[in-house]
Amino acid sequence: MDRIMLISADCHAGPPPATYREYMPSSLHGAYDAWLAGAEAQRRRRMGLFDDEFMQGFEAAGAEGLSGAWDPGRRDAELEADGTVAEVVFPDSIVAGGVPFGAGIGMNSREIDPQLTLAGARAHNRWLKDLCEASPGRRGGIAPIPIDDIDVAVEEIAGVRRSIPHAGVLLPAGTGSLPLYHDPRYEPIWATCEALELPVHIHTGSGPPDYGDFPFAPILYVCEAPWFAHRPLTFAIWSGIFERHPRLRWIMTEQGAGWIPGLLRQWDGLFDRPMFRHLRGALSLRPSEYWARQCLVGASMLSPEECALRHRIGVETIMWGSDYPHPEGTWPHTRERLHETFDGVPEGEARAMLGGNAARVYGFDPGTLAPAVERVGPLPAEL
């Protein structure tokens, strides 16, 4: 029986500060060191999310620590041991500081000089290119793009297309003090991503406010972050981004999947209500039709309950992810977790969600991946 091509549509990577320093102009080293001191306090606070005892166990599980977060050889070995043959990589592993100047998944969480945000994203994206190229055909990079200056963002996006394989664009979930995504200022970004066939990604990370220094504050972040990550879809659909850019792909990553059918149903209901008919403007499709045509969910740690909703979400729109190497993800227990979620799911549907859809969206070649699949992929009977 053919093993399953398991592709993670949600992994994270980032090197230690010394490596990031090599990927930025030396003129920025001073600013980076100053920023790091504060960011490390912030990181420790975010790590306060996780119970100490739990984290000790998690870190002990990787005998060499978490160097798979940046070391391609170790990374490939750990992914294979977990049954995974390809991945797309978002920023921010759990090592010190994250992307320089906060330009990763938490972009716009704090006020910072936009020039530094840009420099941080550039350093990460240069490093990301090298990480992806170290494992040809098996790793794609989702590149963070700052949105302070739209002309610059468009240039950066073009650079991503030229340099990073199996690429996508990561826009911040929260726009901070900048306009929300219905604003026409973002139009060149949508046009460029559509023309260059680069999917836009919104990943949980920014948006929530500072909850202050309460012991329970991290759980407020956990509760609210997905909610803020859903927001851009509202603006994209109702302001007509998908109407104007019918070939743009839009991917919502690590923010659950169970919310999708209810929200689409509610929006379709608003679309259909006579009292709101004049607000539909130039939308030729209903919200659920735009979803089906252009959107996908990077369904990290897909739960059995979410999987049960797959026909209402759309099997073709779901891409499984392990969230490697994050502690809330399925690694290093992916096989057990897959069994919990996919037991009883028809094999064709499981194959689509576990790798087929991601191969199509990110351009991974099943032929290239076949030897690895035969070596490490889960057997259908294991699901």
Next chain:
Amino acid sequence: MDRIMLISADCHAGPPPATYREYMPSSLHGAYDAWLAGAEAQRRRRMGLFDDEFMQGFEAAGAEGLSGAWDPGRRDAELEADGTVAEVVFPDSIVAGGVPFGAGIGMNSREIDPQLTLAGARAHNRWLKDLCEASPGRRGGIAPIPIDDIDVAVEEIAGVRRSIPHAGVLLPAGTGSLPLYHDPRYEPIWATCEALELPVHIHTGSGPPDYGDFPFAPILYVCEAPWFAHRPLTFAIWSGIFERHPRLRWIMTEQGAGWIPGLLRQWDGLFDRPMFRHLRGALSLRPSEYWARQCLVGASMLSPEECALRHRIGVETIMWGSDYPHPEGTWPHTRERLHETFDGVPEGEARAMLGGNAARVYGFDPGTLAPAVERVGPLPAEL
């Protein structure tokens, strides 16, 4: 067969500006006139929510216009014609301006002098007392309370207890530039509402940002307002408000009900995860247990889909509402809408959601209401 005691847990009322003027000190009339000019433009923009043709039909349906929004005699007649024998009243009907100085359901949507907000709420609450007293035993008032100054808020709440029958307290869904509801500054409000047995209400209204002057902007408000209205529950549960105040009642009004089971399940899941165990702090119950013990939903226009979830929400926690006289509500077609939602629901459950729960929470006496019920209440067979 006994007719059903139908009580609306979500109605709205407010008089025209000339009447509000009578309920505020004359020293404020100048400021009120100045504010009204801007507010009327804002109201017209909000009315841009509704299709012109739809609104013409809606307004024509009430032969005397919408004077039931403030005239108790007409109001009682319209409610009875719709099958309803009692109601609780939130601010903001659809007449000019709403509560003076924006102190109604949209409180904190715009920056304004806190003294004016307070004056507006006081004018409304004085008027609300008279409106409620005009129909003894059949109308309760949910009084808006500004939260800029906590000592003042506590005094206002005590005044509500003394003056308004079947009362509750309305806090703004959005806190604007003030701290979110997990902040200890609000502690005296929770303690006072618990001690005085005044349920706290969060009603959809404030929270969303200004979406700008796009034709589709009102639909962004419609999509996001419920989402902002849900937020305070997050802060209440996780910061331990219900742990510290076990007799406090908390009511979430006109923000849907379908989101409740999924959210509680998700929060229970977070509560149970080992990696987050240190964040649970002093919570002795799981989130769903606090909900069952202390929270209710003012389930305006309860849909068939939401009603199907009633056992997961908790039948005892659901209170139907008509949203009278708002155009998105069930009035004047409540009987048809009740049939759509409650057809096939066991009669005892329907009676609880349609009136029994509200009578218990707001202290309406079924004996007092009985003659009206026998005159106008829907028959069980009509459901």
